[in-house]
Amino acid sequence: MKKLLLLIFTLTSLKAFSQFEGSKQIYEAKDLKEAISTQKLVAILPFETKITYKKQPKNYSPEGNHQQELAMAKNIQSSMYTFLLRKKNDYSVDFQDVDKTNILLKKSGILDKLDEYTKDEIAKILGVDAVIGGKFEQEQSKSEAGAIASAVLFGGFGGKTGSGTLTMTVNNGSNGELLWRFFKTMDDSVFSSTDDLIERMMRKVSRNFPYRK
Template structure:
C-alpha cells in the first residue's frame, strides 16, 4: 500500500507555518537501488498576482517564470553537488541536461513528453522534476518598507513547492514531496532550495 506522510513544520520565514507531505511508492527502495545517474529538470514556475501590477506585463511575468525555473534547477543541483558524498547516485550536470533537451528540440516542450521519454533522451536512470507556484500579494518594495518602518515582516506572498522523482525506465512516480510556504523578499532560489532540502533531508530517497 502506498504511503503518505503528513508532517507539520515551521518555515524559515517570519512566524510562518507550512505543511509538508511526502509520498513513497511501495517499491521505492527496490527501484532506487538500480539508479546510478539522475537528471534534474527545470522546474515549472507559475507566478500570479493578487493585485494587478501595471508595471509588469504578461511577457515580463513569463520571462520571470522561465528565469526562476532554471534558477531553482541550478540551485538544487548545486546543493546536491555540495552534499554528493551523502548520496548513493550521481546527479547529471544541469547544463548538460538542458543542452541535450535543447538538441532534441524539447527544452520548452517537456510537458508534452512522458518522464521515461525524457530519461531516454538524457540517458539517465531517473528524473527529478518539480513545480513552484507563487502568489504575490504585494511588491518587494512594499514588503521591505513594511519590514523597516512598521515591523510587520517582509512577506510578499505565499506559494507551494512540489518535487517529484520518476523512474527512468517506466516513467512511474516513485516519490513526491510537497510543501506550502510563505515567501520572504530576502529569499533567493538558493535559500528556497536550501530550506526545502533541509526539511526533507531524512526522507530524500538517495540519502545513504
C-alpha cells in the same frame, strides 16, 4: 510599551511562520527502495513555474512575466543541483550536470515542452536512470517596497511578499513511474533567493530524500 508590542508581534509572527512552514506532504511508492537500488545517474529538470499576483502591478507585462517564470524555472533547477552537489557524499547516486541536461533537452527540441513527454521518454533522451522534476507556484501579495518598509518597521519581521507551493518528484527512468513526491507550502520574503528557497526545502526533505545513504 514599544518593546512589549514588538515582542508580542515577533512571537506571533514566529508562531504563524512555523504553522505555515509545517504544511508538507510526502509520498513514497511501495517499490521505491527496490527501484532506486540499481540507479546510478539522476537528472534534474527545469521546474515548471507559475507566478501570479493578487493585485497586478501597474507595469505588468504577460511576456515579461513569462520570461520571469522561465528564468525562475532554471534558477530552481540550478540551485537544487548546487545543493545536491555540495552534499554528494551523502547520496547513493550521481546527478547529471544541469547544463548538460538542458543542452540535451534543447538539442532534442523538447526543452520548452517537457509537459508533452513522459518521464521515461525524457530519461531516455538524457541517458539517466531517473529524473527529478517539480512545480513551483508563487502568488505575490505585497509590493517589494511595502515588504521592505514592513521589514524595517518591525526589525526584520513582516517582510513576507507572497506565498507559494513547491512540489518535487522523482520518476523512474525505465518506466516513468512516480517513485517519490514531496509537497510543501512556502512563504516568500523579499530577501529570499532561489538558493534560500531550495536550502529551506531540502532541509525539510533531507531525512526523507530517497537517495540519502
